[in-house]
Amino acid sequence: MFYYGGMTIDLASAGNAEARQAALAALGQQTRELIDAVVLTEVPEDEITSVTAELAALTGRLRALRRTSPQPFEIGPDGTPRHVGNAVAGPVNPHALPLIIESTPERTVRAELAFRPSHEGPPGWVHGGVTAMIMDHLLGHAAAVAGSAGMTGTLSVRYRRPVPYGEPLLATAEHTRSEGRKSWVDGRIALPDGTVLVEATGLFITPSDWVGRFDPA
Numbered sequence: 001m002f003y004y005g006g007m008t009i010d011l012a013s014a015g016n017a018e019a020r021q022a023a024l025a026a027l028g029q030q031t032r033e034l035i036d037a038v039v040l041t042e043v044p045e046d047e048i049t050s051v052t053a054e055l056a057a058l059t060g061r062l063r064a065l066r067r068t069s070p071q072p073f074e075i076g077p078d079g080t081p082r083h084v085g086n087a088v089a090g091p092v093n094p095h096a097l098p099l100i101i102e103s104t105p106e107r108t109v110r111a112e113l114a115f116r117p118s119h120e121g122p123p124g125w126v127h128g129g130v131t132a133m134i135m136d137h138l139l140g141h142a143a144a145v146a147g148s149a150g151m152t153g154t155l156s157v158r159y160r161r162p163v164p165y166g167e168p169l170l171a172t173a174e175h176t177r178s179e180g181r182k183s184w185v186d187g188r189i190a191l192p193d194g195t196v197l198v199e200a201t202g203l204f205i206t207p208s209d210w211v212g213r214f215d216p217a
């Protein structure tokens, strides 16, 4: 539902939902490119001021109709979570890489990724909070495809080497064991040659009201 000028509008019935998601994903991608352009720009100050004014106008146009509910969320028949607005994997969320996760027949997960200049923490390297966020999400996804969807209880991260941005990397994760509603998952981010940069272990807890709700087929 969206609220506009005192009216409530059900956009799902007002248009083609798939085309709308594609349009939003394109907006998300353009905004990612904008963010990196802002981070890297060396244009003159008057140009920066002019672009800022144009962006303020564009922001106002988008704010004309605002969503008041969370983005749609579903678990596919294979246990794969789909959440278009997610901060890590959501194609319509400019904060998201977006992380594109594949599941293997063994119910482990993998994602090829490249961080962006806007993820910089230490000069020239990726911020540790960003890599922890990627690990949190990927490990949570691995728990879900293993039939143990849950919320992060604890996440432990070991930073073994600095993480570069703008270079291809591989993130992988696998569920290792469960006890009741608690599940443990291991994961890592590595260079293409296998050199591990970041390792993580997470404990995911299935809330009581999720039990049996998100089981993969």
Ligand SMILES: CCCCCCCCCCCC(=O)SCCNC(=O)CCNC(=O)[C@H](O)C(C)(C)COP(=O)(O)OP(=O)(O)OC[C@H]1O[C@@H](n2cnc3c(N)ncnc32)[C@H](O)[C@@H]1OP(=O)(O)O
Pocket: 075, 081, 136, 137, 138, 139, 140, 141, 144, 149, 150, 151, 152, 153, 154, 180, 181, 182, 203, 205, 206, 207, 208, 214
């Ligand atoms: C849909 C698919 C999504 C799929 C999603 C796709 C990937 C997304 C991944 C992103 C994940 C996130 O960022 S999630 C967002 C970050 N996480 C959160 O916001 C979680 C906030 N915390 C909570 O909501 C709650 O505390 C829960 C759900 C974690 C646990 O609450 P609860 O269910 O009431 O748990 P409770 O009965 O007290 O405890 C059950 C058992 O777990 C233990 N336990 C409880 N909390 C913790 C903890 N933090 N660390 C260690 N152990 C804990 C207890 O000691 C107990 O052990 P015993 O006595 O039985 O031995």
